[in-house]
Amino acid sequence: GDWEVSQPVLGGDGRTFYFVCNREWPGDFEVCSVDRDGGAVREITGLDGVENFALSPDGSELLVRHSDSYLPPQLAALTVGGEGLTGLTDTRTPEFKARSWVQPEYVQVPSSHGAGTIWGKYYGPQTLEPGREYPIVLFVHGAGYLQNVSDRYPNYFREQMFHNLLVQDGYIVLDLDYRASEGYGRDWRTDIYRQMGHPELEDYLDGLAWLGEHKQGDVDRAGIYGGSYGGFMAFMALFREPGTFKAGAALRPVTDWSQYNHEYTSNILNTPELDPEAYAKSSPLEYADGLEDHLLIAHGMIDNNVFYKDSVMLAQKLIELRKDDWELASYPMERHGFVHPDSWYDEYRRIYELFEKTLK
Incomplete structure (x- = not known):
């Protein structure tokens, strides 16, 4: 497709690749996955501004670093199936958020x-x-x-x-x-x-x-x-x-x-x-x-x-x-x-x- 792939990681099952891609438009970055043998690419996150990610040791969860135009990089976690998104950090001050x-x-x-x-x-x-x-x-x-x-x-x-x-x-x-x-x-x-x-x-x-x-x-x-x-x-x-x-x-x-x-x-x-x-x-x-x-x-x-x-x-x-x-x-x-x-x-x-x- 007319988009880019970066940071590929092989999952714990030995057959699923996880990576960052920008399929929707060039500035929309998500964690995506695809089977090692090919097939449909799946977007796991819906955060728009994914910067990078890491798989948990057991391969069941993702730690995601994401940001937005006025949101400095923050951490969130979710399952590799895309469920249970939980925000872990918010480093902005009340004054910054109020502006x-x-x-x-x-x-x-x-x-x-x-x-x-x-x-x-x-x-x-x-x-x-x-x-x-x-x-x-x-x-x-x-x-x-x-x-x-x-x-x-x-x-x-x-x-x-x-x-x-x-x-x-x-x-x-x-x-x-x-x-x-x-x-x-x-x-x-x-x-x-x-x-x-x-x-x-x-x-x-x-x-x-x-x-x-x-x-x-x-x-x-x-x-x-x-x-x-x-x-x-x-x-x-x-x-x-x-x-x-x-x-x-x-x-x-x-x-x-x-x-x-x-x-x-x-x-x-x-x-x-x-x-x-x-x-x-x-x-x-x-x-x-x-x-x-x-x-x-x-x-x-x-x-x-x-x-x-x-x-x-x-x-x-x-x-x-x-x-x-x-x-x-x-x-x-x-x-x-x-x-x-x-x-x-x-x-x-x-x-x-x-x-x-x-x-x-």
């Missing part, structure tokens, strides 16, 4: 480039005001291959809270699982081979047009932001489609893939010696002359994943190109994932103020 969160709407954006459906999470007001056009923020998840559009607790839970703030202040937000994201099969994953940043940008342009057509989005007041791979994509959006996005924030971004982790990059672009064309096509440094709009670069100075020198190299390039309306915010005490609350606050204050200045 009214903006629930994401899971949407399907049609690709205009033959890629099928681009799944997304849309954040907006419960009721759109008639006749009003809303400024748009597009969020780009990191890692490239990560899946962020699902019924699970998002990797980017801080950004989800930021999206609540943006909606509260009059924006609409779209978070897409662009091509190369996990959870959609081999072809989706490999579509960026030798051309990182190109199919993904097509998907975001389709998402932008979809918001204008279906959600009263003002496509002339659009911003984009993300970290790591998302920062790389913010560069590609501003540099390769000047004028489309009025502002972008590139956080801990890759600017030249020849500088990045060999194991990750060589699977997609080969190596710079063998395939320099793929690296030139995929690196934002090659497109920096296209910058016309407002850009914020934010980077931890002791980042040990995407090195700070990536942002320094791009800053020097923008200086030589005599570009304006850009800034580099440096964080002396931060690595790739920030750990100091003051740094988180400063970074997202800058992003928020950038959007307020350019999109309102």
